[in-house]
Amino acid sequence: MTIPAIHPNWSRSPIGMTDGYSLEMTAKDRPALREAAAGIAPETPVAITFLPGESIDARIAAAADVRELGLEPMPHLSARRIASHEELEQTVRRTVAEAGARRMFLVAGDPPVPAGPFADTMAMLQTGIFEANGITAIGIAGHPEGHPAMDEAACWTALETKRDEITRRGMATLIVTQFGFDADPFIAWLEALRARGIDAPVRIGVPGPAGIKTLLRFAAHCGVGASTSVLTKYGISITKLLGTAGPDALVDRLAARLTPAHGPVRLHFYPFGGLVRTVEWINAYEARDQ
Template identity: 65%
Template sequence: MPVIHPNWERPPVNMVDGYSLEMTAKDVESLKSTATAIAPETPIAVTFLPGEEPAARIEATRLVRGLGFEPMPHFSARRIRSTDEFETYLAAAVAEAGVKRCFVVAGDPSEPEGPYFDSSALIASGAFERAGISAIGIGGHPEGHPNMSKDQCWAVLEEKCTQIDQRGMAPLIVTQFVFDADAVLDWLAELRARGIEAPVRIGVPGPAGIKTLMRFAARCGVGASASVLAKYGISIGKLLGSAGPDRLVERFERGFGPEHGRVRLHFYPFGGLEKTVAWINNYARAH
C-alpha cells in the first residue's frame, strides 16, 4: 500500500496533530503570510472552483509545495470539459508542484460540461496512476448525501476505495465539514464495521462569523438543525458574532478510539486561513 503521508505513520499527540487545510487560488497571499505558523509538511488541498483559470490553481499548488507543504489539488469531474483539459492540468500539477495526492469530486453542476459524469469516471480513466499519483482523496458523507440514499452512499464509497486500491494507489476519505460530532462517530464506527480501512479526514469549519457558517452549510447541504447547532455552540436565535469548533473538536478528543481507525482533521477556513491556523495552534498548546 502506498504511503499517504508521514502524519499517518505515528499516533497523534492531540486531536489537531497532523491536520490538513483547504484553500482556494485566491488565498495565496494569506498562505504566504501564515506559512510560518503552519506545521511543516501539512497537506493543503487546493479547491476547483468555477470561474477560475487553471493557471491560478497551478500557481497556488506550486506555492504550497514551495513553502514546504503537501499539495492536494481538487478535480471537479463535471466541470472538466475534455480529456485533454483534465490530463493537461494533472500533468502540470505533477510537473510544476510535485503533486502525489489528488482529491476527486463530482462537482455542483447537475449535468457534466465534458466527458466525466462523476469522480468515479476520473478514477476509471487511469490518468492518475499513469501520472504517478500515489493517493486519491474521495468524499465521505457522515450526514448523508442529498442525491443518494444511505445504502447508495456506502456502495459508492466501497467501490471507489476498491478501485483506487486495485489501481495501485491509496484511498483517503475526506468529509464535508460537520457540526455534529456524534453523527461522525457513529458513521466512522459503521465505516470500519463494513471493512473500509482507509484513513479518514473529518471536515471541521474554522472559526468564522455565524452567518458565514450558516451560508456555507446551506450551500454545501450540511445538516444544521437547531439541535445540532446547539451541540456545536450556535443558537438559532443569536446569529450575530462568531463561532469556533472548540466543542466539536473536544468531543472528538473524548470520543475517538481504536475502533474508529486512522482519523485526522481537515479544516475549512471559512473565516480565513490566519484565524483557522491561529485557532489550531492555540488548541494544540492547550492540549
C-alpha cells in the same frame, strides 16, 4: 495496503487532536497562505478547491505555492466541470510537474450536466491518467450526514466502488468528509465505515472559526445538519446570530470519543473565516491541549 505520500503520523492514534491536520484553500487564497505559512507545520496537506471561474493556471500556481512553502498540495478535480480528456490529462501532468503533486482529491461536482466526458469520479479514475503521471494517493468524499442526491445505501456503494478502483490501480485511498457541527454523526459513520472493512485514513471535516452567519450559509449550501439542538451543542445560539464561533466544543467531543477502533483519523479544516484565522485557532488549541 501501505499508505504512500500521506502524513507520516497516520500509523498512530493522535496525541493531540490537531496533530497531522490538513487545510483547504482556493487559488485566491495564495496571499493568505503565505501570511499563515509560518504557523503551519511542515508537510501539512493543503487541498486546493476546484471553483468555477478559477483557471487551471491559477490552481496550479496555488499548488506550486503550497509545495514551495514546504507543504503537501492536494488539488481538487471536479469531474463535471472538466471539458475534455485533454484538459484532465494536461491538468494532472502539469500539476505533478510544476507543483510536485503526489495526491489529488476527486469529486463529481455540482453541475447537473457534465461539461465534457466525465460524469463522476469513477469516469476520471478509469482513464488511468493519475497513476500514469505518478499520483500515489486519491482523496474521495465521505458523507456522514448523507448526500443530497443519494440515499445511504448508494453512498456506501459509491464509496466502496471508488476505494476498490483506486486500490486496483495501485494508489492509496484517503477519505475527507463534509464538514459538520456535531460529533455524533461523525462517530456513527466511522463505526459503520470500519464495520464494512474500509480501513482507509479519514479526515473529518471541521469548520474553522468564522462569523455565525457565514457558518450557517455554508451549512445550508452543503446540506449539513444545523438544527437548534446541534447548533447549541456547537456553541451557537439560534436567537443570537451575531459574533463568531470556533470548533472548540466539536474538537473536544471528537477527542473524547475517538479510539483506536475508529482507525486512522485526522482533522481537515475548512477555513470559512479565512486561512490565517484558522491556523491561529489551531495553534491556540494545540497550546491549550498541551
